[in-house]
Amino acid sequence: MNFFIADVQTGFGTFVAFYLAHLGWSPADVGLALTFGGLAGVLTQVPGGALADAVSWKRGLAGVGIGMIGIAALILALVPSSLAVTFAEVLHGVTAGIVTPAIGAISLGLVGRRGISLRTGRNYRYAAAGHAMTAAAMGFAGDYIAPNAIFIAAALPCGPALIALGFIRPQEIDYARARNADSEKQKYNIARIRSLLKNRSLVLFMAALVVFQLADASMLPLVGEQLAVTGQPQPSLSMSGLIIIPQIVVALLAPWVGYHSEKRGRRPLLLVGFGLESIRAAILALSANYGVLAVAQLLDGVTGAIIGVLTVLVISDLTAGTGRFNLARGVSGALVDLAGSMSTMATGSLAQSLGRFGSFLIIAAVACAATALIWLFLSDTKSRD
Numbered sequence: 001m002n003f004f005i006a007d008v009q010t011g012f013g014t015f016v017a018f019y020l021a022h023l024g025w026s027p028a029d030v031g032l033a034l035t036f037g038g039l040a041g042v043l044t045q046v047p048g049g050a051l052a053d054a055v056s057w058k059r060g061l062a063g064v065g066i067g068m069i070g071i072a073a074l075i076l077a078l079v080p081s082s083l084a085v086t087f088a089e090v091l092h093g094v095t096a097g098i099v100t101p102a103i104g105a106i107s108l109g110l111v112g113r114r115g116i117s118l119r120t121g122r123n124y125r126y127a128a129a130g131h132a133m134t135a136a137a138m139g140f141a142g143d144y145i146a147p148n149a150i151f152i153a154a155a156l157p158c159g160p161a162l163i164a165l166g167f168i169r170p171q172e173i174d175y176a177r178a179r180n181a182d183s184e185k186q187k188y189n190i191a192r193i194r195s196l197l198k199n200r201s202l203v204l205f206m207a208a209l210v211v212f213q214l215a216d217a218s219m220l221p222l223v224g225e226q227l228a229v230t231g232q233p234q235p236s237l238s239m240s241g242l243i244i245i246p247q248i249v250v251a252l253l254a255p256w257v258g259y260h261s262e263k264r265g266r267r268p269l270l271l272v273g274f275g276l277e278s279i280r281a282a283i284l285a286l287s288a289n290y291g292v293l294a295v296a297q298l299l300d301g302v303t304g305a306i307i308g309v310l311t312v313l314v315i316s317d318l319t320a321g322t323g324r325f326n327l328a329r330g331v332s333g334a335l336v337d338l339a340g341s342m343s344t345m346a347t348g349s350l351a352q353s354l355g356r357f358g359s360f361l362i363i364a365a366v367a368c369a370a371t372a373l374i375w376l377f378l379s380d381t382k383s384r385d
Helices: 009-022 027-054 058-078 082-111 116-144 149-155 158-166 193-197 200-216 219-229 235-264 267-286 290-318 325-377
Strands: none
Touching (some): 009 116, 009 149, 009 219, 009 235, 027 058, 027 219, 027 325, 058 082, 058 158, 082 325, 116 149, 116 235, 116 290, 200 267, 200 290, 200 325, 219 235, 219 267, 219 290, 219 325, 235 290, 267 290, 267 325, 290 325
């Protein structure tokens, strides 16, 4: 299911930016369109997480989200008007509040906390492989069929994703484990939201994720807009290459991250993942050469593997026994999506006023601030037990 789900949240947004720039949209208008989708994700993450904690039909939530991804892609392909694009972006944004907590709940319900590190690593491996496959198909379709065929290629994997979802046995998804409750007796006892806010480590970790996303969200869309207007040969395939590179790295590295975070702890890997983001931004500030962009995307793959896997694991550590794992992930996702929306909107304007160099230098400074938060205030969250 993770392989075929083909959400490509970042890649999807990048192709939207590339596609709209190809149609003549300005960077500010592209940023505004992406912002609507981000805001929809913000508004649905928290209720989506609470719903994933509350209901037993986790597979149903995932199925609804997968269907919405396919519909959003088809709207972008067939009706690229201003109103339709806005609706498709909103629809796609809503899926973040449905699919992400559903996958987390299914995974935790199947293996429990003792197996979630390796399970999360494998989830990200197959998801990254699926994202790479979809990005390649989108790039090929855009260059050799038609620009709008990009999103038809994105919609096609939703069918086999639903088939794979149907093979997951619902009776094997334990309700108590799926919400990170302590035991069968306590599976209906859940912590209040206020108690999560009193968890200092959880709040600090979410703050670091927000600052990180302010730096990360707009980097690849900015690169995509530049490729669309600079006359790069076979621009769709070039864009696909920049998306595929980090996905290959994530597919190779994610299980290793899950294993070593269990063996050596979360904090050392977090510092590496956060620290590489500022280096990536600095590289993008220095050159727009395609080879340099490819190197920057290699770093993005390392960062994506570390941050993606460890976000699940750290939140699992910090919500143990509360029964609020999916709600906490929903709150985290909402804050991250809000930061991403603000980032794409702000950097679209910054790119017009400061140019590539100034924009990426500001992004690098923000990434350094996120790393400082982890370094100064967050201790390792892995239990010694």
